[in-house]
Amino acid sequence: MIKRNATVLFLLLAGLLVLGLAGCEKKTPGVTKTEIKIGHINPYSGPASAYGTIGRTEAAYFKMLNEEGGINGRKINFISYDDGYSPPKTVEQARKLVEQDNVLLIFQSLGTPTNSAIWQYMNDKKVPQLFVATGASKWNDPQGHPWTMGWQPNYQTEAKIYARYVVQNIPGAKIGILYQNDDYGKDYLTGFKAGLEANIASAGLSGDKAPKIVMEQSYEVSEPTIDSEVVNLKNSGANVLVNITTPKFAAQAVKKVADLGWHPTQFLNNVSISIDSVMKPAGLDASNGIISTAYLKDPDDAEWKDDASIAKWREFMQKYYPDGSLHSGNNVFGYTVAQTLVQVLKQAGDNLTRENVMKEAANLKDFEVSTLLPGIKINTSPTDFAPIEQMQLQKFDGKKGAWVRFGEVLGAN
Amino acid sequence: MDTANAPTGTVAAEAAIRRDRARTWRIWAVAALLVVTCVLPFVMGDYRVFQFTLAFTYALALLGLNLLIGFNGQFSLGHGAFYAIGAYTAAVMIHQWGIHYGWTLVAAGIVCGVAGFLFGIPALRIQGMYLALATLALALAMPPLLKYKAWEAYTGGVQGIFINKPHAPFGLPLNPDEWLYFLSLGVLLIAVVVAHNLLNGRTGRAMMAIRDNPIAAEAMGINTALYKSLTFGVSALFTGVAGALSCIVVQFVAPDSYSVFLSITLLVGSVVGGLASISGAIYGAFFIQFIPNVADAISKAAPWAIYGLFLIGFMFVMPGGIAGFMNMVWSRLQRQLPLARRRGAEAGHTGRTNSKT
Numbered sequence: 001m002i003k004r005n006a007t008v009l010f011l012l013l014a015g016l017l018v019l020g021l022a023g024c025e026k027k028t029p030g031v032t033k034t035e036i037k038i039g040h041i042n043p044y045s046g047p048a049s050a051y052g053t054i055g056r057t058e059a060a061y062f063k064m065l066n067e068e069g070g071i072n073g074r075k076i077n078f079i080s081y082d083d084g085y086s087p088p089k090t091v092e093q094a095r096k097l098v099e100q101d102n103v104l105l106i107f108q109s110l111g112t113p114t115n116s117a118i119w120q121y122m123n124d125k126k127v128p129q130l131f132v133a134t135g136a137s138k139w140n141d142p143q144g145h146p147w148t149m150g151w152q153p154n155y156q157t158e159a160k161i162y163a164r165y166v167v168q169n170i171p172g173a174k175i176g177i178l179y180q181n182d183d184y185g186k187d188y189l190t191g192f193k194a195g196l197e198a199n200i201a202s203a204g205l206s207g208d209k210a211p212k213i214v215m216e217q218s219y220e221v222s223e224p225t226i227d228s229e230v231v232n233l234k235n236s237g238a239n240v241l242v243n244i245t246t247p248k249f250a251a252q253a254v255k256k257v258a259d260l261g262w263h264p265t266q267f268l269n270n271v272s273i274s275i276d277s278v279m280k281p282a283g284l285d286a287s288n289g290i291i292s293t294a295y296l297k298d299p300d301d302a303e304w305k306d307d308a309s310i311a312k313w314r315e316f317m318q319k320y321y322p323d324g325s326l327h328s329g330n331n332v333f334g335y336t337v338a339q340t341l342v343q344v345l346k347q348a349g350d351n352l353t354r355e356n357v358m359k360e361a362a363n364l365k366d367f368e369v370s371t372l373l374p375g376i377k378i379n380t381s382p383t384d385f386a387p388i389e390q391m392q393l394q395k396f397d398g399k400k401g402a403w404v405r406f407g408e409v410l411g412a413n
Numbered sequence: 414m415d416t417a418n419a420p421t422g423t424v425a426a427e428a429a430i431r432r433d434r435a436r437t438w439r440i441w442a443v444a445a446l447l448v449v450t451c452v453l454p455f456v457m458g459d460y461r462v463f464q465f466t467l468a469f470t471y472a473l474a475l476l477g478l479n480l481l482i483g484f485n486g487q488f489s490l491g492h493g494a495f496y497a498i499g500a501y502t503a504a505v506m507i508h509q510w511g512i513h514y515g516w517t518l519v520a521a522g523i524v525c526g527v528a529g530f531l532f533g534i535p536a537l538r539i540q541g542m543y544l545a546l547a548t549l550a551l552a553l554a555m556p557p558l559l560k561y562k563a564w565e566a567y568t569g570g571v572q573g574i575f576i577n578k579p580h581a582p583f584g585l586p587l588n589p590d591e592w593l594y595f596l597s598l599g600v601l602l603i604a605v606v607v608a609h610n611l612l613n614g615r616t617g618r619a620m621m622a623i624r625d626n627p628i629a630a631e632a633m634g635i636n637t638a639l640y641k642s643l644t645f646g647v648s649a650l651f652t653g654v655a656g657a658l659s660c661i662v663v664q665f666v667a668p669d670s671y672s673v674f675l676s677i678t679l680l681v682g683s684v685v686g687g688l689a690s691i692s693g694a695i696y697g698a699f700f701i702q703f704i705p706n707v708a709d710a711i712s713k714a715a716p717w718a719i720y721g722l723f724l725i726g727f728m729f730v731m732p733g734g735i736a737g738f739m740n741m742v743w744s745r746l747q748r749q750l751p752l753a754r755r756r757g758a759e760a761g762h763t764g765r766t767n768s769k770t
Contacts, residue, residue, distance in 0.1 A: 039617045043710065044713050044714075044716050045705075045709075045716045045717045045720075046674060047672065047674070052713075055713070056713065056714075059713075066734075080713065081706075081709060082705070082709040082713070082716050084705070085669065086662045086669070086670060086672070086674070086675075087573070087663070087665055087667050088467070088665075089705075091663050091664070091665065092464060092467065095459070095460045095463055096460050098460075099458055099459055099460040100458055100460045100470065112571075113571065113572075113573060113667040113669040113670070114669075116572060116573060116575070116665070116667065117573070117663070117665040117667065117670075118577050119575070119662070120664070120665075181560075181562070182560065182570075182571045183570070183571045183572055220557065221557075222557050241557060298545070322447050323714075356463065366421075
């Protein structure tokens with residue numbers, strides 16, 4: 001009898017304990033005394049699977065962090081799912097992470113269409129959608145979507161930097177713009193025009209001295225070649241070419257400009273600064289003098305050969321992600337953004353509610369990661385959901401076959 | 414004479430009994446399955462309910478594809494396009510014109526039915542693999558078409574369209590996920606009944622005759638051109654309604670959701686499930702819905718390689734698709750079940766014959 005009572009009592013206590021734990025979990029989903037659950041969605045398969053390496057780098061980073069003791073005694077449980085870059089699948093995976101795995105937040109989901117698909121859902125559920133891996137400017141919308149935040153410099157920020165350079169250095173420029181006809185191309189275009197207008201106004205330029213856009217040419221991704229667009233731009237009399245194209249088309253455009261014997265000042269977006277896939281196919285001579293921007297240290301840049309942070313990154317790669325490429329900027333990207341999340345979680349301390357994590361994500365002050373270019377700082381505020389807003393200009397040196405950075409680190413304004 | 418007739422008589426009678434029993438068993442099994450399907454959403458989490466709902470919409474699309482490939486012998490690598498047209502029809506109607514989502518299912522069916530019928534007319538001139546390529550072109554053309562500037566105001570261009578989740582009507586005590594589950598299930602059941610009736614009548618016989626021997630079918634007076642185009646239309650109609658349902662369930666459409674991979678996935682589902690069968694569509698849908706997740710759980714490095722292994726494994730073990738395999742298992746059971754009973758009932762008799770020898 002006593003034994004049975006003891007059993008009943010034990011069961012009751014156990015039940016209460018479970019209820020109590022469940023109650024606790026409601027307040028801070030995905031967080032226990034020993035663990036923080038972080039959700040992640042990446043295209044490991046499908047058309048964008050080349051980006052899968054970012055997710056693997058991040059997983060490796062958290063593995064290293066856990067071996068070193070985690071954050072405040074809590075280990076990161078990094079749950080990463082494949083969406084194959086298909087928006088409906090992203091919705092499915094996001095729901096799995098939020099409703100079944102009960103994660104604290106979703107980190108670095110990759111792609112513009114895929115993130116668009118879960119944008120509303122995440123904000124309705126009030127689950128942080130942190131540091132999405134896309135350059136669209138729409139993620140910086142603290143009023144409309146207070147649970148979503150970007151990370152990398154967005155396309156408009158970058159375009160504004162080019163616009164300012166044009167206004168300050170090329171008086172009376174006649175600008176021709178080549179852009180891809182989709183959200184990415186249009187985002188740049190919008191940013192460039194806004195930047196141009198603002199800078200012309202603040203410099204007080206007018207008439208012939210004010211730079212002018214003389215032609216805009218768009219192309220479709222499905223076009224086999226963009227030669228005719230480049231010829232049109234040359235014939236427009238432009239002396240500045242703003243080249244908003246993805247790598248394959250960037251190489252074509254740079255080559256065609258050289259073939260035509262046209263010598264405009266060329267700006268090329270950060271999307272296409274890969275030497276191997278753009279400059280070399282287009283020709284190193286043809287690429288000489290092209291202006292672009294950067295914000296991350298390039299592991300192949302001779303300047304960082306003996307850099308401590310890149311050496312540390314290499315060491316990390318070799319130990320935790322030995323299959324990963326030591327030449328891929330994507331792997332530096334993953335390494336850097338993972339550290340940003342760790343900073344947010346450290347700032348949140350033991351108050352790991354979704355509200356507080358979002359509050360701390362919007363409270364990054366002059367945070368530096370050593371793999372970002374020197375001088376670039378991450379800043380956010382309740383009205384600024386764009387963490388990195390600085391970049392440095394760089395010019396391609398055809399003889400050295402390398403990018404050479406110049407000037408100071410610049411912001412959009 | 415008597416001794417010669419007696420065994421054949423018994424065999425015929427036995428076969429009849431078996432058929433009857435099998436029929437009863439089958440009815441019971443389907444009924445039990447339906448009950449389970451209706452109870453499931455109340456014991457599963459919302460996320461699982463959502464997954465099953467997606468599987469139902471895929472099943473509907475595959476049913477359309479099976480009618481075309483399995484029962485009419487016309488190939489299509491482009492059904493993702495009809496799925497997309499259905500989804501966009503629903504999204505534009507709901508988002509731009511504020512029309513009730515129920516009507517969009519009907520509209521998507523009509524739009525895709527007409528589109529499929531029209532596509533079916535030129536398809537008459539191309540056969541087999543050539544038709545497969547023509548439909549592949551359709552699938553490839555779909556995302557750029559959806560991004561096209563001229564109708565960007567309606568389609569939202571690359572950004573796509575977001576729509577709100579509908580709530581259960583008539584004050585039913587269901588949350589939106591459960592309601593969509595039953596809605597999709599209901600639509601799927603209606604489609605299954607329609608397909609079943611279609612196939613077991615004149616039309617179905619004509620469709621299959623064209624598949625098996627087009628010349629003979631024509632000689633027997635079947636209007637092959639009409640039937641082939643009609644089948645294309647009906648097939649696209651089913652797939653279009655599925656697309657519209659998926660749009661309502663996922664709450665989002667974008668051109669990248671309907672890449673050529675979708676069409677290939679649908680074909681995979683159709684073949685793995687079993688081409689010339691209605692139940693195959695359901696098996697295939699569960700395959701394409703759940704196996705990629707299993708593959709992802711096994712390996713992050715190469716999920717598609719694992720998926721491929723599953724695919725090869727399934728086709729190797731079940732060359733007739735899952736439906737073919739199930740039929741085989743079923744007919745074996747059918748042969749064994751009544752026999753086992755008879756053995757039990759006539760054990761004494763067998764014992765006696767044994768003792769004699």
